[in-house]
Amino acid sequence: MDINAYDFHLPEELIAQVPLKDRSSSRLMVLDRQNQTTDHKHFSDISHFLKKGDCLVLNDTRVLPARLYGAKEDTGGKVEVLLLHQTDRDEWEVLVKPARKVKEGTRIIFGEGQLTAECTGTQEHGGRIVKFSYQGIFLEVLESLGEMPLPPYIKEQLSDQERYQTVYAKEEGSAAAPTAGLHFTTELLEELQRKGVEIVYLTLHVGLGTFRPVSVESVEKHEMHAEFYTLSEEAAQKLNEVKVSGGRIISVGTTSTRTLETIMRDHGRFKEASGWTDIFIYPPYQLQAIDGLITNFHLPKSTLIMLVSAFAGRDYILDAYNKAVEERYRFFSFGDAMFIF
Template identity: 60%
Template sequence: MKTQDFYYDLPEELIAQDPLSDRSGSRLLVLDKRTGEIEHRIFRNITQYLKKGDCLVVNNTKVIPARLIGEKIHENQVSVMEVPGAKIELLLLKRRENDIWETLVKPGKKAKPGTKISFGDGLLVGEIIDTVEEGNRLVRFTYKGIFEEILDQLGEMPLPPYITHQLEDKNRYQTVYAKYEGSAAAPTAGLHFTKELLDEIKAMGIPIANVTLHVGLGTFRPVKVENIQEHHMHSEAYQITEEAADIINTTKQNGGRVICVGTTSCRTIESAADEQGIVHAGSDDTSIFIYPGYRFKVLDALITNFHLPESTLMMLVSALAGRDHIMAAYEVAVKERYRFFSFGDAMFIK
């Protein structure tokens, strides 16, 4: 199967640049994975497609303000206040040890081991100590105080490059149930839920299983190989509690549907399930790559956003609903002028 099999043409003006003022007011394309039948609804109508006995699985990771813009410190500089150096941008990807992070550095040619970068006039200083896979850099940070507080002060939300507008409210790139910090990108399908909508779902007798997968940029990296089976996914850390595993396993045993909110929740439970479809609690890393031909062990239905052409996420939804149904649905979404990507509209694959 070729990467180009998952290409579709998207007019640039359909890429959502700003979140809607009402999270649950976005549009919802409902796709029947068996028949390919399509319905057009509003996201808060999702309750009409859920029933007692189902469960929702959500990813409660929290995005950190992982984008840092600093200046290179020259070797002979006495103080970081002296002469401004070259601008360097860091994106925090994964915490390796307390003060050592795996990062994406731009421009990379200015980021050789030994390079020091000042952020916030020396409030935070990073030293590049090594190069790792894909050209990422390991950076050791030095600072006075609490790292998270400094990051909150200096860092920006790591919005995807296709979003060019400034985000006025940092919380709009967080789900309302975000809890555990560690992601470099939001699990965006969850952005459509409000606390009120979640309360309504719980009142229907539908339990919510909270899992945690810290989203790295590997999920969004372009597939550069022609044959998709040669693509290598980066690993991401996940955790599933006993409570979440029990909710999911009980739902399956009782014949209910396990409905994942987002591809990250899907990848988490599929990674933690054995061949019998039983989800096991615990922490691990996953580099699972789901593409057509994959047999889902746990997931029955998926709430998701509209994804980039030729992305691994297009391949995942095609594994669930069939490539032909997905490509036809995307063609309809473009024609009906749905909003695409992180701040865009949603799809429910039932």
């Protein structure tokens, strides 16, 4: 299928630059797949659409302050480094800018020397493997020197770094936030639990695939970058119980969805599992794991809008996106959300 089949017109001013003061006050477009209807609500209304026995699946990954600014040891030239994932002890896959100036053997100094990195390997699309040297604990050094890696379409500075974390973020390791979860507050999650909605956590560390555009004309030729996931035995057992009892599995975000679908594809049921997934979900893929999806509005021609289209149908989704533009919804990471069931 041609990548242009997933294109739509998006005015630049609809790209949200800052988060709303109240996480749950964002707008919510509700899509009923069976009746092909569209409704307009606020995210705080989500409890009206979830019922006792449903299970909400949240990705508890925590974003690293993964953007570092340093200088080449030999020339003093400025270098930006974005951590993607750890490949070995003190060794990381990263993106660097300008990539052409960082070759194998290049050493980069950060801060006043608290952290140094040596390039030990090169990859496509500006990717590099670097080995870090430091004193103390790496995450503490990173907290003092690193910045939150906001997506390139966000031009504003973030005054509170925690606004690019979900309220339930726990497991350090992501290069980007699972943004569908940014709408939840602790109070809203407690309200859902009182209603009898089960809450299950999994982890998928968001990596390079989030930053890599689809650069081929044919969707089938696009290659996804692998990301690490884990699902506990307790979480798998709860998910299986919900399925058996007739409850709905409501996935929060495309990252949770990809994890659940990977496990269902590989095992035919939910089970304790961890590993790397490069699953690429696009029509006519039939999703097996989920009954509902909470997600943000995604970039034109992105793998994420393809995943949503596989769940709800391309024409229905593109029509909803066009309505979102007409209704002046806010798009992308800090934007509004949709609930599809």
